[in-house]
Amino acid sequence: MSKNFKLFLGFSYLLLLAVFLYFIFSNIQINRLNDFTYFKELQLSLSSFLSSNLLINIIYFSVFSIVWVILLGFGSPILIISGILFGKWIGTIISVLSISVGALILYLIANFFFKDVVKKILEQKFKKYIELFQKNEFYYFFIYRFVGGLGVPFFMQNVIPVLFNMKKINYFFSSFFGFIPAFFVFNTIGAGLNTYIKKTEEFSLLKLILTPEIYFPILMFIVLIVLSLIIKKKYF
Secondary structure, three states, rough: OHHHHOOOOHHHHHHHHHHHHHHHHHHOOHHOOOOOHHHHHHHHHHHHHHOOOHHHHHHHHHHHHHHHHHHOOHHHHHHHHHHHHHHHHHHHHHHHHHHHHHHHHHHHHHHHHOHHHHHHHHHOOOOHHHHHHHHHHHHHHHHHHHOOOOOOOHHHHHHHHHOOOOOOOHHHHHHHHHHHHHHHHHHHHHHHHHHHHHHHHOOOOHHHHOOHHHHHHHHHHHHHHHHHHHHHHHHH
């Protein structure tokens, strides 16, 4: 990877992050963040704004998510936000589709321009997985996505298939289906936060945790972690 491209990638990521943060903080009154009624006002305004231009806002959010992933952004914040904005069902569909597309584009870029660099940096580290993936790339990469990439940073997960030249269609659909369980849990938590703010007049951390819309996805997340550990032990 050339120095100029590194600078371009870093600058693009920081620019996108700056635009995102500017958009957020320019519409937030920092001095009222300790006032729960302010969050209720934000929630009401946000619901009104989204409902008036739902399709356009879905497109904007999807494009932003795709670019965010391409520029090596983390996945978790996008999932919580999509749940808050669009609810657990629509939010899950949007985030799974857009992040799968973004990951595929990042993989194609890495495979076309930086294949040698990726192999030089990652091949020895992930050598024990390469033969496993080569046996059945769709099946094992689906499991790999399902268990959260074994703790590997998300952007690195997206380029590991460069090591065994994974087929594009297998990459996309194994990612798409592997993402669904965890993405649904995070979107459900985001939707639960939105519901809690809408229904509650006074904030209480205990009540928040005991809210079914919050504790149920947390329990699902715990079950998912346990299941992932079992799968990890069996296959990896």
